[in-house]
Amino acid sequence: xxIKYLFLALGGLCAGGIVAAGFFAFITAIGVITxxxxxxxxxxxxxxxxxxxxxxxxxxxxxxxxxxxxSFGGLNGFMLIVYGLCYGIxxxxxxxALAETIKTIPIFFRRAKITMGLSTVIIAFAVGKCVGNLLxxxxxxxx
Amino acid sequence: xxxxxxxxxxKSVRVDNEDVCVSDVASVYxxxxxxxxxxxxxxVLKFSDDKSRRYVVSVLKIIELIAKAYPGTAIExxxxxxxxIEHSDRQGKGKFMECIKVALVCLITLIGGGFAVMAYxxxxxxxxxxxxxxxxxxxEGVDGHRIMEISYSIGLAIGIIVFYGxxxxxxxxxxxxxxxxxxxxxxxxxxxxxxKQSDREGTEIDVD
Numbered sequence: 394x395x396i397k398y399l400f401l402a403l404g405g406l407c408a409g410g411i412v413a414a415g416f417f418a419f420i421t422a423i424g425v426i427t428x429x430x431x432x433x434x435x436x437x438x439x440x441x442x443x444x445x446x447x448x449x450x451x452x453x454x455x456x457x458x459x460x461x462x463x464s465f466g467g468l469n470g471f472m473l474i475v476y477g478l479c480y481g482i483x484x485x486x487x488x489x490a491l492a493e494t495i496k497t498i499p500i501f502f503r504r505a506k507i508t509m510g511l512s513t514v515i516i517a518f519a520v521g522k523c524v525g526n527l528l529x530x531x532x533x534x535x536x
Numbered sequence: 537x538x539x540x541x542x543x544x545x546x547k548s549v550r551v552d553n554e555d556v557c558v559s560d561v562a563s564v565y566x567x568x569x570x571x572x573x574x575x576x577x578x579x580v581l582k583f584s585d586d587k588s589r590r591y592v593v594s595v596l597k598i599i600e601l602i603a604k605a606y607p608g609t610a611i612e613x614x615x616x617x618x619x620x621i622e623h624s625d626r627q628g629k630g631k632f633m634e635c636i637k638v639a640l641v642c643l644i645t646l647i648g649g650g651f652a653v654m655a656y657x658x659x660x661x662x663x664x665x666x667x668x669x670x671x672x673x674x675x676e677g678v679d680g681h682r683i684m685e686i687s688y689s690i691g692l693a694i695g696i697i698v699f700y701g702x703x704x705x706x707x708x709x710x711x712x713x714x715x716x717x718x719x720x721x722x723x724x725x726x727x728x729x730x731x732k733q734s735d736r737e738g739t740e741i742d743v744d
Contacts (some may be wrong), residue, residue: 397673398683404669409691414632414699416656421714426645427722433637436719443715445642446649447696453650454692458666458685476647494655524672 409454417450425483481500485522541566541575541602544615545595548727550622556580558598561619566609576604581621581741589623592734594742616742618731653692661690 420426426446430436456463465472492498498514528534542565543558551560558564559576566572578601580593595613602611657663666688670680701713712720734740 398681401669401673401680402685402687406691406694408684409688410695410698411695412656413692413695416653417696417699418714420649420652421718423719424722426641426715429641429644429721430719431722431726433634433641435634435638435641436723438638439715439719440713441638441642442645443700443713445646447700449646449649450653450696451689451693454657455654455689456650457654458662458689459682475643476651479644480651481646482644483652487648487652491659 414451417446420446420487423487423494425486425490428486428490485519488522489518539566539568539571539606540610540612541571542601542614543595543598543613545613545617545619546621547616548620548723551583554583556583556621558601561593561621562598562615571606575605578602578605583623590730591621592731592740593619593621594740595619596743597741600743618735620727620730623719638708 413488426439426442430439430442498511498518502508502514544564545552545562549561552668556579556602557576558578558580561580564575564709566575580598580601581591583589595615595617599613602609666680666684669684670678674680701711731740
């Protein structure tokens, strides 16, 4: 029996390694973190961001797959807001960065021969995403 | 005279002082040490306290400066054609703000990265897959004691650390990490875009 457990453990180990490589190559290449560093003029601290990202992914992965309970006592509600906000910011930038890798907005602007109002379009983009998200959650569109 | 001055312009620089000298934006070489030092201390521009804190200067401007100070010298430019000069914040208040920003970005990447992994696991139905593999290997209905979940988490950690090539201050190899490489490439692209933009808008500091 123990050989089967050994096989399972080995399988899990390899799966984790490959998933991490693929997933983090994606996040690195998409350039969310580099954009954060550039916007906040803190490119010198890129190492700290890498550490935070790695630690977050390791802890998050462990948390999800082992399913232990994480409680902050009276601060639970507040922590949920912090989680939601941070994850929202992260996913928001991820979505835009993803759209940017295939240069949607510049190509659209060029094709439509628009030369101004880029900032308005970006705000409209963000508001549209926010409204769509709210509709999704509050009108039972979520499965 | 017959002297030749060689200059190599940087791509982008960050300057603390109000005055930007030639030595801040370029490396200079010529045989006459005295003249070399004089050229290095020539002033390229002076920051005024307006909002625009980034300037793009053409190499021709530097050549003009040197030619005015030393007429008749030959000047060889061997480097970038434009330089982006950024006026960095003064210490004190800027330092404090920087700490807050770093902490905030760290928090977002920490929680964002963690949740992104969970979302990924959820999307691909990782727990169903584990249950199925337990069934295939151990037989239906046998408890796997979470062995795959634990080893998967450890594998994830190993994968990330190997991929980034370091953890904390402990680092293997002298190569820059993937994010550092990506950061430099991104900065390069930003500089190029800024030079092009200022060229189009005509805000570049040039000879004509």
